[in-house]
Amino acid sequence: MANINDVAKLAGVSKSSVSRVINGNFEHMSDNTKNKILRAMKELEYSPNTLAQSLKKKTTKTIGIILSDISNPFWSEVLKGVQKECMRMGYGLMVSSSGEKEQIEKENILTLRNKQVDGLIINTTGKNTDLFNSLINEKYPFVFLDRSTDISNIDTVIVNNILGAKMSTQYLIDQGHRNIGILLYPLENKSPRIDRLEGYKEALKINGIQINHDLIKICEDQNGSGVEATKEMLALPTRPTAIFSTNTILNLEVIMGVKKAGLKLPEDVSLIGYDDYPWVPLLDPPLTTVSQPAFEMGVKSTALLIKKMKQKKQIKPKIIQLEPELMIRSSCLPPLK
Template sequence: MTTIEDVAKKAGVSKSSVSRVLNQNYKHMSEEMKQKILKAIEELDFRPNSVAQSLKKKETKIIGLIIADMSPFCTEIIKGIQEECLKNGYSLMVSNSSSSPEQEEENIKMLIGKRVDGLIINTINPRSELFTYLQSIKFPMVFINSSPQNIQEDMVIVDNTTGTTEAMDYLVNLGHKQIAIMLYPIENILVRQEKLEAYKKALMNYHFPVDHNLINIIKQEKGQGIQTTLRLLESPNPPTAILSTNINLTLEVLKAIREKGLKIPKDISVIGFDDFEWNELLDPALTTVSTPVLEMGERSSKLLIKKIKRKKQTKPVKSEVLPKLIFRQSTCKAKLE
């Protein structure tokens, strides 16, 4: 392989002069010397070792991403982040914490050990002391779709309150009064707490009672959504509509409804969160609260890359994206009592 020493020898200059040209530092350098070095680089087809250069600069041009799980939501986020990274000359290293706070911390430590220039974190561990430490050493971080408590950092989040309220307004306007909500555990998970609070507030705005039998907090384990939905449908006063707040949970809700022999939306209406192409292929096609997930990924990448290049603290940015209700065939007017 051609080395920087080879280029310096051919151009008849020092290695430091070649380094200055490679780093586009032409201060106090004559045009003649610059052209001589560029010509030697071209003739020798010299390609700098980018990894070695990054280490020397204490940069690797790699961004680390921590996702909570490999859900369709996170897959779309990865796409948006990766596209923006490629545009700016960064590589992306992805790590899945599998909804485990302990695994999340291990993944963060691993990525930092790989010398990533910054982290985008879809955290499920909002009280981690590791975040406090990283902030104290000014390590570049951006949080996406969730944020740690008592940590002021750049973040990209969804306006879950608006999304939930629009879904509830739509169901009430269709005549539904018995509306159930399905959530994974909400402790320390702000996005889930926001959805639940918006659900309760919508009921109160319409002067409906908050029936705690219709509020379902479900363990994030396979099959739990099916079991909970079956129990709900077999209760003395079953819902006429279900608002499911997670795509994986929604699929289990739909499966349970079919197992029970009920028809959607004739017997029960369903609205899910997060919209993907295959939602249109379901029978019936699923009405959803759609989040611009790709945009979230792009925004988080832009924020982090700016932070890395800025190399100084500025006021944290809170970038909020608006969801949109997509009307399809899984909802209809409630049956008259």
């Protein structure tokens, strides 16, 4: 079996350079040198003894990620970004899901810590404040992803959801809509949902449109609730001429609800959704949506965590806020006169 000396000899570099690549320390190293070492490792089929390294350095070169709802297709794009950055930096990845349950989130955190992952990316339920404060006191590295909490001193990667909702609602207003409905899942400590409702309300206020609470539907966090909420909204005496859906699953359920109400998109009611995927333009009609930089969220949260893990001293937590984009397609028209 090849060893580190064989790799260094074939690549024409020092043993310490090979060691730096193995440990994911590419700072002050040229891409040419790094690629020579990686090619030599591949040619020699060299695999470092990660167990021995872990025992020596008390690290596992593995990070964990805890998602709130792994069934949401949004997270597959995020995970692609996380995986790419992990591979680039020489880290393994362990994935778990809380299913939006506070206790399961807590158990996942404790389990991954017991498996000695070097740090955590957490899409939090918005609860477990005592546990997070405990992790901070222990100086255990973790990063919040997509959701923030009232705890201010945590590194976080989020999207500007107020802006996403505001520009969606404004787009509908600019088309002439005044009765605009919004569908959300329960807000309870979920910052993206709270922010999307806030952005919706801000756009209405800016345009002098009174908020109609009958047009704000909080759906149960279960399959089919969006269909029923849409039908109820469309049965109002003054039904909405446009709907803003704030979640991938809700997007599809609103479309189904409109059909079950005997109406058509966008002739009878316009629709803007949240999140964008390759199949969204294939819907009938192609859906106007707010696109979130999911892949970039994964890359940046992983890079932020790894940087945090390598810090020798505590520094001020960093908040990275990414910008959404409105993808305009054919699901919106001016309201019927």
